[in-house]
Each structure stands twice: as C-alpha cells, then as structure tokens.
Amino acid sequence: MGLTSEKLDLTRQSDVDLVRLCLGGDKLAFAELVRRHGSGVRTHLRRMGAQGADADDMAQEAFISAYEHLAEFRFDGPFAGWIKRIASRRYLKKVRANQKYVLTDDMTPYAPETTGSDDFRAHNLDAALNRLKPAERLCLTLNFSGDLSHQDIADELKIPLGTVKSHIKRALDQLKVILSPNSDPNPNPVMETGT
Template sequence: MQQHTDQYYIDKILQGDTQAFEVLVERYQSYIYTIVVRMVRVKEEAEEIAQDTFIKAYQSIASFRGESKFSSWLYSIAYRKALDSIRKNKKYKAAELNEEITEGSIEIIENALTYIEDKEKKELIQKCILKLPEQEAAIITLFYFEEQSIKEIAKITQLTEDNIKVKLYRSRKKMFTLLQHSEVFKMHN
C-alpha cells in the first residue's frame, strides 16, 4: 500500500472524505498520547485529551495553513489541551530538583546505564521523565523522542527558542539527578 503525505490526506478531508482523517489519527495517535501522558501523568486523562486533540484537529483542519509540519500543528493542539487540564488540576505539580551535577557524576551515570538492558533503560528514562515538571517533560519528549527541532518545539509551545534551549539544559540536569538516585542505577554502579 502506498504511503501518502499528510497534506494528501488533509486535501482529501477538505474535499469531504471524512475517512481520510482516520489515517492521520492512526499515524499520530501514539505520539500525541505519549506527549500528553508525560504532561498530565494520568492514563485516563491523557487518553481523553488525546481524543479531544483529534476532535479539535478535525474541526479546525481548514485552518491548517502548512506553515509548519502537520505533526507540529497537532502537537501544538495536544500541548495546549494538556496545559489547560494541568491548570484545572493543580494537584499534579512536580517537585523541582536543584541538585548540582558535575561532569564526573554524568560520566558515572552513563557508565552504569551501559550495563542496563535497553528495555530497562527505556523504562527508567520514561519514569524519570514523568518526575519532571509537565512542560519540561513535554519538551524532552518532543526533542529526544519525537525528534522535533528547537524551532518546531518553540512553535508548538509558543516559547522562544532560547527559552527551549534553557529548559532542555535544565531538564537534562534534572534527568541525570533522577537517574543518579534511581534503584537500577545503584544496582549497576
């Protein structure tokens, strides 16, 4: 089966082919869910927000002008819906970590991680991401897992590129602190 571009399906939707949207949903549903669940941290809530994201995208598809990638436009909708949900439910605030990280401790962590199985590494990193503040978790996910550029992340989050760079730097430091204190790290060190 031939793989078409997002724009192909968007054009089909605008011409009245409602089933074309199903392809876009299938293409992006796991990405949207991943970003949202790392922000709101509640599976059921994340599923609802992801669903709302696609409803909003379908209703607003005519406003997509192609100035950015469709995926970025979609992530932007999801990001804003997740932030709205977080604002409504203030109880999901993550604690800030301000521990100082040295180059030596980063090297120790990286060495310990080489002994951990890939699956275990992935689970450990995902648990650490969930301990970051919501906005930082989203930025880390977009940058490292969704491979979005700093420019695209700035469009999605409506933050400046410099602000994204600072948040990425701080988030990486916090991730290393979390990794350093994880049980898996301690077992392999």
C-alpha cells in the first residue's frame, strides 16, 4: 500500500518524493510543488522580461505542462530547474510568436522612472537586471536561473553561440559594476573617451 498525502505532511517531503507521489496519482503533492516553486518561476519569467500578468499566466501554463509531462521528469536534477526550463521555453515561444516580446540587441539599457536620487540604486538583482539590454538579460537569466547551457540558449534563440557568450559576459560585467557598493545611482552609463 503506497503512501498518500493524507498520511504525510507534504511540507516536509522533498521535491523528489512529491514528484513520486504525483506520479502515483496524488494531486495534493503537485499542489505542494506549485506552492513551493510558483513564486520562483514567476520571478524567473519576470527576470527574462515577461511583465506582470503575462509572467503569472506563463507560470501557470508551465505548471500545467509539467503536470501533463511529469513522467518525463528524469530525477537527474532539481525539480525547480526542470520547471524553470519549461517556463523558459514557453516564454521563448511567445517571444518568437508575438511582436509584444521583442528580442533585440539594442544598445540602450532599460531605465525605469526614478522618484529620487537614491531610489534607483541597484542593490537588488531585479533592479540590476532591469538595467541590462533585453538580449543580455534574457541570455543571462536563461543560463543562470533557467539552467540552460550556452549552446541550449543559442539553439533556442537561434543566434550564434559566440553571441550568447558575449551577451552573458557583458551582462555579468555590468552586474558586477551595478551591484558594487560604489555604483553610480545614475541609470544612464557615461561612455568614457580615450585621450
């Protein structure tokens, strides 16, 4: 006789145990996985560039897809990484299908409105990511949060591998500067000129 969520405290179960329970037909175990990872998936999608309700909708779609394909989970990595990869691919599909999501190599960083001189100090990752170019932010997020390799990103975005590596390197270099304690609160970088 197998265990069911009625006999277990699901909050104390590992993700692997919850997936096994789900595969055995326990829907409450999947609800616990959604509760546990829903916020992280929505944050991941927002960091990629999805906005508000779109990120919520895509996260929900990703969990539905994960539930329908749970038998394909290989137990060779964390569930969080697997669900983020599903969400990443759903986002990229929307990027390719909808002009609302545009992946450009625009040289102008995103600069949201600020309300005061110190309000824009990027001391958190989300604010810092918003200062990157869209293509850099997307590649970096797919690599670190989405757990995709450089080659996987190149294949998904249909851009050269070297371009992906360049985007990620530039993004990391910029984040290092943005997140440093001495960073300039001015969201518009000043280009240095040689003498």
